[in-house]
Amino acid sequence: MSSVPETIEINREAPSDERKPYIAFEHVRKSFGDLCVLDDVSFFVYPGETLCILGRSGVGKSVSLQQIMGFLKPDSGKIIVADEDICGYTEAQMQVLRRKVTMVFQNGALFDSLTVGENVAFPLRERKELLDDQIQQIVSGLLEMVGVADTADLLPSDLPVGMKRSVAIARALSAQPEAILYDEPTTMVDPLISHLLGDLIQKLKKQLKLTSIVVTHDMRFAERLADRVLFLHQAKAHFFGTMQEMKESQDEIIRQFLELDALVLPKV
Numbered sequence: 001m002s003s004v005p006e007t008i009e010i011n012r013e014a015p016s017d018e019r020k021p022y023i024a025f026e027h028v029r030k031s032f033g034d035l036c037v038l039d040d041v042s043f044f045v046y047p048g049e050t051l052c053i054l055g056r057s058g059v060g061k062s063v064s065l066q067q068i069m070g071f072l073k074p075d076s077g078k079i080i081v082a083d084e085d086i087c088g089y090t091e092a093q094m095q096v097l098r099r100k101v102t103m104v105f106q107n108g109a110l111f112d113s114l115t116v117g118e119n120v121a122f123p124l125r126e127r128k129e130l131l132d133d134q135i136q137q138i139v140s141g142l143l144e145m146v147g148v149a150d151t152a153d154l155l156p157s158d159l160p161v162g163m164k165r166s167v168a169i170a171r172a173l174s175a176q177p178e179a180i181l182y183d184e185p186t187t188m189v190d191p192l193i194s195h196l197l198g199d200l201i202q203k204l205k206k207q208l209k210l211t212s213i214v215v216t217h218d219m220r221f222a223e224r225l226a227d228r229v230l231f232l233h234q235a236k237a238h239f240f241g242t243m244q245e246m247k248e249s250q251d252e253i254i255r256q257f258l259e260l261d262a263l264v265l266p267k268v
Helices: 008-009 061-068 091-099 116-127 132-145 161-174 191-208 219-225 245-249 254-265
Strands: 023-032 035-045 050-054 076-081 102-103 179-183 211-215 228-233 235-241
Touching: 008 245, 023 091, 023 161, 035 050, 035 076, 035 211, 035 219, 050 061, 050 219, 061 076, 061 211, 091 132, 102 161, 102 235, 116 132, 116 161, 132 161, 161 179, 161 191, 191 219, 211 219, 228 254, 235 245, 235 254, 245 254
Parallel strands: 035 235, 050 211, 050 228, 102 179, 179 211
Antiparallel strands: 023 035, 023 076, 228 235
16 A cells, blocks of 8 residues: 555545646656655645645755755756746846745845845845835735734844744745745744734735745644645655645544644643
C-alpha cells in the first residue's frame, strides 16, 4: 500500500475547469548540490484563497516561497503566477511581478535605519506616482488596518517581534499586491500575538480578496486560515487537500505528524 493515498495523487494538480489558479507548481524539482529539497512537487491556489504549507524543518517550505518570488530558480518544472510561467523571467520581469506578489519574511526584513512609517512608505515612493500627502494618508490607513497606528515614528528596533510582523504586512500591502506570501508569521511570538496575526491575515483575505500562501509550523494557525493544505515530506508533496481531509487521513506519516503536533502545541 502506497504511503500517499491514491485520491491525493489524483487531486495534486489544478483541475481543467474555467477557474484558473493564481499560483501553481507543476512538477517542480529543486536541489542544492546533492540535497534534493523539492522532488516533482505540484500544487495550486486559486485567486482569493489561502494555502498553508506544512511540514517539518528542512522540507522545502520556505524554498517554495523563494521560487515564487524569483529569488531561486527551479531545476525543472513550471511555476505559474498570474497565468504566466515565471521560470524564464529576467530580474527586470520579476521586479514587475513583485508588485503583484509580495512576501512577508520571518524577520520582517524592515530597514533598520528608517522609521516604521518610512518603511511602509518605501514601496509607494519607489513608484514615484503619488504626492507626499497622499503617501502619508495611505501609510496611516495601512498602519491602522494592521493594528499598529501609533508606531509610525518608531524604529523597527523599538518594536516587539509581533508588531514588526504587522508592520511588514503593512509594507507588503502598500505595494497593492494581488497575493501575499507569509514565511512562518507566528515564529517566536506568543499564542496571543499568533491569534492576532491570524485575525489580520483573515481580515485581509476577506476585505481585499488577497490570494495567500502561508508557510507555518502551527497547525492551529493553519486550521483557521487554510482553504487547502500542502504537506511536504522528504521533498515530496505528500498531501494536498483540505484541512478536514488531512485530519481524517489514515496515512501513517500524516497521523504521526498530527499526533506529535497535538503533544507539542499548548492549549489556548
